[in-house]
Amino acid sequence: MIEIKNVSKLYNGSNALALEEMSLHLDPGEFVFLVGPSGAGKSTLIKLMFREQLPTNGKIFFNERDVAAYNQKELLEHRRKIGMVFQDYKLLKQKTVFENVAFALEVLGYSPKEIQKKVPEALEKVGLTEKANSFPRELSGGQQQRVGIARAIVKDPVLILADEPTGNLDRDNALQLMQLFEKINREGTTVVIATHAWDLVDRMQKRVVALSSGKLTRDEQGGYDHE
Numbered sequence: 001m002i003e004i005k006n007v008s009k010l011y012n013g014s015n016a017l018a019l020e021e022m023s024l025h026l027d028p029g030e031f032v033f034l035v036g037p038s039g040a041g042k043s044t045l046i047k048l049m050f051r052e053q054l055p056t057n058g059k060i061f062f063n064e065r066d067v068a069a070y071n072q073k074e075l076l077e078h079r080r081k082i083g084m085v086f087q088d089y090k091l092l093k094q095k096t097v098f099e100n101v102a103f104a105l106e107v108l109g110y111s112p113k114e115i116q117k118k119v120p121e122a123l124e125k126v127g128l129t130e131k132a133n134s135f136p137r138e139l140s141g142g143q144q145q146r147v148g149i150a151r152a153i154v155k156d157p158v159l160i161l162a163d164e165p166t167g168n169l170d171r172d173n174a175l176q177l178m179q180l181f182e183k184i185n186r187e188g189t190t191v192v193i194a195t196h197a198w199d200l201v202d203r204m205q206k207r208v209v210a211l212s213s214g215k216l217t218r219d220e221q222g223g224y225d226h227e
């Protein structure tokens, strides 16, 4: 699904590489944790996969297509296929839960009829049917992140990219969130999660890709650290 080949990233105005000669292959249906210390390059890798940033060197292929060669239509199509989840949820405060999730479809041009069908399905999947008419401020952090996940899955993405999705949550909520990602993955969506939550990574026993100073240092199935 995604092939990252010898990718390096140097941000404008920076003199250190955020990623250095990184290569990584993701197959459809995988569940992958990206781990590593602050500044290791996890967010950069996620931004490159979403094609929010372009590599300075190297190439990224999404379903065998070079993402740097996309035209405008292909770029929109790429982003339609990828659901993003953020640490700070990024919900619209003045919109209800339903409206927040619906908005993700409105910007993609879905019809009102499709929106009325798909939003309740997504809310049901994340267990928030009862909260459809609530505003984000009326929800707990865990519930707000579930809205974030509903917004990501409502467009039936093939890939979910989550950057530190449990960073603002307590351990119980974080674990429930990870289990929700696992359920979404079981239903066929590829999931990539950048996280510092090493205890949860240990518990989940998935593929773990570790980065340090922009380099891949480990890529294996299992817990956070086997050494």
Ligand SMILES: Nc1ncnc2c1ncn2[C@@H]1O[C@H](COP(=O)(O)OP(=O)(O)OP(=O)(O)O)[C@@H](O)[C@H]1O
Binding pocket: 011, 012, 013, 014, 016, 017, 018, 036, 037, 038, 039, 040, 041, 042, 043, 044, 045
């Ligand atoms: N927009 C930017 N401009 C310049 N440098 C940046 C930019 N974004 C990130 N960097 C730098 O690139 C490196 C990798 O950052 P990145 O955010 O990818 O790390 P991370 O592993 O996600 O860290 P964290 O766990 O703290 O989120 C860091 O040295 C960072 O300072």
